[in-house]
Amino acid sequence: MAVASRANSDYGRFMDEINGMSLFPLWERVGGLKPGTKCVPAHWSYDTVRPHLMRAADLVTKKEASRRVLCLENPSLRGTTFICDSLFAGLQIILPGEVAPSHRHTPSALRFIIEGEGAYTAVAGEKLPMKPGDFVVTPAWAWHDHGNLGTTPVVWLDGLDTPFARFFGAAFYEPYPQDTQPLDRPEGESMAVYGMNLIPDEFVSDGHSTPVLIYPYERTRAALDSMAKAGKPHPAHGFRLRYANPANGKHPFPTMAVSIQRLPAGFDGKTYRSTGSAVFAVHKGSGTAQVGEETFKIAAHDVFVAPPWSPYSFRADSELELFSYSDRAGQEALGYWREQVE
Ligand code: GTQ
Numbered sequence: 334m335a336v337a338s339r340a341n342s343d344y345g346r347f348m349d350e351i352n353g354m355s356l357f358p359l360w361e362r363v364g365g366l367k368p369g370t371k372c373v374p375a376h377w378s379y380d381t382v383r384p385h386l387m388r389a390a391d392l393v394t395k396k397e398a399s400r401r402v403l404c405l406e407n408p409s410l411r412g413t414t415f416i417c418d419s420l421f422a423g424l425q426i427i428l429p430g431e432v433a434p435s436h437r438h439t440p441s442a443l444r445f446i447i448e449g450e451g452a453y454t455a456v457a458g459e460k461l462p463m464k465p466g467d468f469v470v471t472p473a474w475a476w477h478d479h480g481n482l483g484t485t486p487v488v489w490l491d492g493l494d495t496p497f498a499r500f501f502g503a504a505f506y507e508p509y510p511q512d513t514q515p516l517d518r519p520e521g522e523s524m525a526v527y528g529m530n531l532i533p534d535e536f537v538s539d540g541h542s543t544p545v546l547i548y549p550y551e552r553t554r555a556a557l558d559s560m561a562k563a564g565k566p567h568p569a570h571g572f573r574l575r576y577a578n579p580a581n582g583k584h585p586f587p588t589m590a591v592s593i594q595r596l597p598a599g600f601d602g603k604t605y606r607s608t609g610s611a612v613f614a615v616h617k618g619s620g621t622a623q624v625g626e627e628t629f630k631i632a633a634h635d636v637f638v639a640p641p642w643s644p645y646s647f648r649a650d651s652e653l654e655l656f657s658y659s660d661r662a663g664q665e666a667l668g669y670w671r672e673q674v675e
Contacts, residue, residue, distance in 0.1 A: 368608060368642035368671075372417045373409045374624035379447070379615075379634030386426045386488060395431040402491060405636055414495075416638050417610035419660040420589070421493040424636075427452055427481045435478035435509035440495040441542060441586040442471035445614050445656050446550075447490055447634050451483015456546050459518040463489065466550025466616055468576060468593075468656065470585055472542030474505075476514045490614050490636060492658045494588040523547065527579055536580070543578035543585040550616075557595045557654070569605035569646065569674050571596035571653075583662070590661035596620065596649040604646040607672035611639045611659035618653035622646075646675075 351358070382403065389401055402423035404414040416422040421440075424447070427433060435455070444454060446463045453462045457475040469489075471477045481487050498504040523546040526533060536544065553574070560572045567573060573594035576585050584590045590609070593616070596602065604623075613622070619632045625643040629635075631653075639645045647653065664670040 370418045370610075370641055371409045372407050372610060372638070372640040374627040374629075374638065374640060374643060374645075375405075375407055375416070376622070376624075376627070376629040376631070376637040377405055377635060378632070379636075380632070382424060383488075383634075386424055387486070390426050390428055390486060395427065395433060399436075400433050400491075401426050405638075407638065416612055417640060417660075419494070419496050419610050419663070420612055420658070421491070421495040422612050422636060422638070423491045424488060425479075425491050426486055426488050427479055428486050429481050429484050431481050432512050433479040434512045435476050435514045436507060437474050437476045437509070438498075438506045439473050439503055440493045440498045441473045441588060442477070443492040443586070443589065443591060443658060444469040444471070445490040445492070445616075447488040447614070449481075449483065449485050449487030451485070452479065452481040452487035452489075454479045455514055455516060457518070458514065458516055459522055459546060460516050460520050461523075461547045462520070463487070463547070464550060466553065466656075468548040468550075468553070468591060470543055470546045470548075472586075475542075476509055478509070478513050480513075490656075492589065492591075492612060494586065494660070494663070497588050497660075497663060524549070530579070532580060538578075538580040540581070541587040543576075544580055545578075545585075548576050553593050557593065561595060561597070566597065566600065568603040570594050571600055571602065571647070571649075584665075586662055587666065588660060588663040589658050590665075591658045592656070594655050594657070596647055596653040596655070598649055598652050600647065600649040600653070602647045604644045604675040605673070606642055606644040607659075607661070608641050608664055608669055609659040609661040609672075610641045611657050611661075613637050613639070613655050613657045616654040616656050618649060618651045620647060620649040620651070620653045623648075644675075 405422040527544040576591040622629045624645040
């Protein structure tokens with residue numbers, strides 16, 4: 334109908350007139366609904382990025398930078414700071430003696446510790462010492478500052494759901510009046526009180542973020558060890574565990590699901606895809622990630638991203654462990670989540 338009338342000058346005048354009124358006819362839209370975005374598969378080798386993190390540490394003081402972070406920007410999203418449409422990823426470096434001043438924001442944040450010991454994050458009044466492989470939670474709107482009390486640089490991966498907050502026009506930010514917030518909760522409290530399959534009677538969940546603020550790698554590894562002894566690996570994911578919010582069994586964040594998976598040496602996984610955008614950080618081992626049309630050789634501390642509905646699979650040369658976060662929690666809450674194994 335539209336096609337037949339296109340040559341008609343009445344139609345041309347109609348189009349011109351409605352265009353001037355901020356109106357657009359749906360029947361003229363090209364594209365329409367289909368899964369996936371313009372986000373492309375991308376991979377950052379830690380060996381390549383690390384020297385530039387060290388240079389950044391030389392060139393820019395923590396005072397100048399507040400957070401000394403190199404954003405991993407998707408090649409199709411340059412200028413946004415985002416690794417995919419729904420997630421932020423950055424590598425943050427903090428030198429011995431430095432403090433990253435306290436602030437808070439509506440986006441939720443996670444840290445996955447890459448290298449170095451002696452750094453901590455203070456979150457909501459609790460100091461959380463961090464070691465490689467630990468996963469640390471910063472709930473939305475919680476005060477947080479970081480420090481390095483050790484003798485070597487410490488690097489971690491920051492994962493945030495900033496694009497969600499931006500999308501909804503709800504990206505608030507506030508600096509704390511001092512560099513550090515008061516530590517009014519005992520060290521280790523969130524894990525000791527909420528991380529033992531026990532919940533205080535009076536605890537009322539906000540229904541969003543987990544009350545456990547740190548998931549130490551020591552415990553994660555023990556869980557993976559037991560899982561690997563007890564059963565067979567999933568054909569695509571190997572031995573995979575998701576970090577759970579103990580208050581409701583769901584995800585640690587309202588938007589982000591977070592997982593760790595172990596692929597035994599020689600694992601040659603099936604192809605998998607989901608509507609989720611997922612960011613992976615190699616905790617240890619080496620192998621290959623096939624993501625869409627791309628083949629990435631992956632090694633310890635590399636980061637890569639799998640776009641939504643893009644098929645991916647893994648091969649492990651040595652025992653591989655992959656930490657990952659995705660927008661799955663948000664998609665499940667909204668009813669969009671779908672997945673497919675080969
Ligand atoms: O450490 O608080 O990579 O607020 C981006 C935003 C890190 C942080 C980032 C942040 C932080």
